[in-house]
Amino acid sequence: MDRPVTTGYRAYVMFVLVLVYTFNFIDRQIVGILAVPIKADLGLTDTELGLMGGLAFALFYTALGIPVAMLADRWNRTWIMTIALTVWSAMTAVCGLAQNFWQLFLARLGVGIGEAGGVAPAYSLISDYFPSNQRARALSVYSFGIPIGSALGILFGGYIASRIDWRYAFFAVGLAGIVVAPLFKLTVAEPRRGQFDRAETKGPSPTIRQIFGTLATKRSFWTMSVGAAASSMMGYGLFFWLPSFFVRSFGFSLLDASLFYGGILLVGGIAGTWLGGFLADRLGQRNRAAYVLVPAVAFVLTIPFFVVAITASTLVVTFFAMLVPTALGLAWLGPVISAMQHIVPPQMRATTSAIFLFINNLIGIGAGTVAIGMISDGLQARFGDDSLKYAILSGSVFYLVAAILLLVSARHIGRDWEE
DSSP: OOOOOHHHHHHHHHHHHHHHHHHHHHHHHHHHHHHHHHHHTTTOOOOHHIIIIIIHHHHHHHHHHHHHHHHTTTHHHHHHHHHHHHHHHHHHHHHHTEEEOHHHHHHHHHHHHHHTTTTTHHHHHHHHHHGGGGGHHHHHHHHHHHHHHHHHHHHHHHHHHTTOHHHHHHHHHHHHHHHHHHHHHHHHOOTTTTTTOOSSSSSOOOOOHHHHHHTTTTHHHHHHHHHHHHHHHHHHHHHHHHHHHHHHHOOOOHHHHHHHHHHHHHHHHHHHHHHHHHHHOOOOOOOTHHHHHHHHHHHEEEEEEEHHHOOOOOOHHHHHHHHHHHHHHHOOOOOOOOHHHSOOGGGHHHHHHHHHHHHHHHHHHHHHHHHHHHHHHHHHHHHHGGGHHHHHTTHHHHHHHHHHHHHHHHTTHHHHHOO
């Protein structure tokens, strides 16, 4: 699409992208609230739940992300996202048919295969719909799909599982995503690559060797990627395990747990995601390091509030204390993802994003969820139902690791920036 993009159409495109990303996270995170009835129905351990909720999804999601993104750097990104949305939605519905651990594990693999094409192409699309000085905010708005989708997955999944059966929750959200797929393809146009950038975008597309050669010179890429992955070990672990924590430690019903944590995610998640992008765009025009310093400070501030929230004995304290780390824990999304788009030329953006997502999700989703589950199983004999509380608390160290790595990134991001 070479014609000028109007402000209204740009807003519409962002709305549809957020809608698709919301379904991405509903389908990804709905197993967090459904873990309670799934465990009871299929007789799973916490370790098996962690494998199903994390590693099963992460295996193909991370492995296929890079080749799909390379295709997105060469081919129509809206077609790739349409196909991806259809596949992951269909496989989410298939999860509802599972009768044992391995059937559910394989169905979750299928969800990961579909979602491999859902995010990196969207990052690239947004960079071609919004100019440089608006990208952190635009990517923050796009990232609203994370708290909105996670909250809706928890709320909707908890309601359906409580009123009907956990299997129908998978059926409902999977079929809804299939309905959205043609709407996305028919109404979102493919923009011209690099239209807001000075960098030359003509000529042959870069090979994977050339892309890795470029990234090898960008130290900030690696420290940002591993730093984000460290935070995601805790972030994805919380998305998956906190509903079970509220059921076990506070005696919530499944529906009460979904309402309680869904509200925290929706309010805190949206506020923090927007604040991170706003501050990065505001401060980053004067100092590129702001794109990593803003989330680094947020991660450090997260830890004390998080400890208070998990150890509090009253629900009021837990609710308000949890709002803060939920917000601060997601403040990195807009700044870091925007920085990823700026440290490489436009024709490398989708693949670079996929390599970043490979590192972030293989470590974050693949290791974080199952690690907390294994720690919880190991502490079960000593702490009983509170074993999950202490397993979750032990993960807060990953926020400190993330902050340190982003502080290191601040030393290099200025020279890595592609003007």
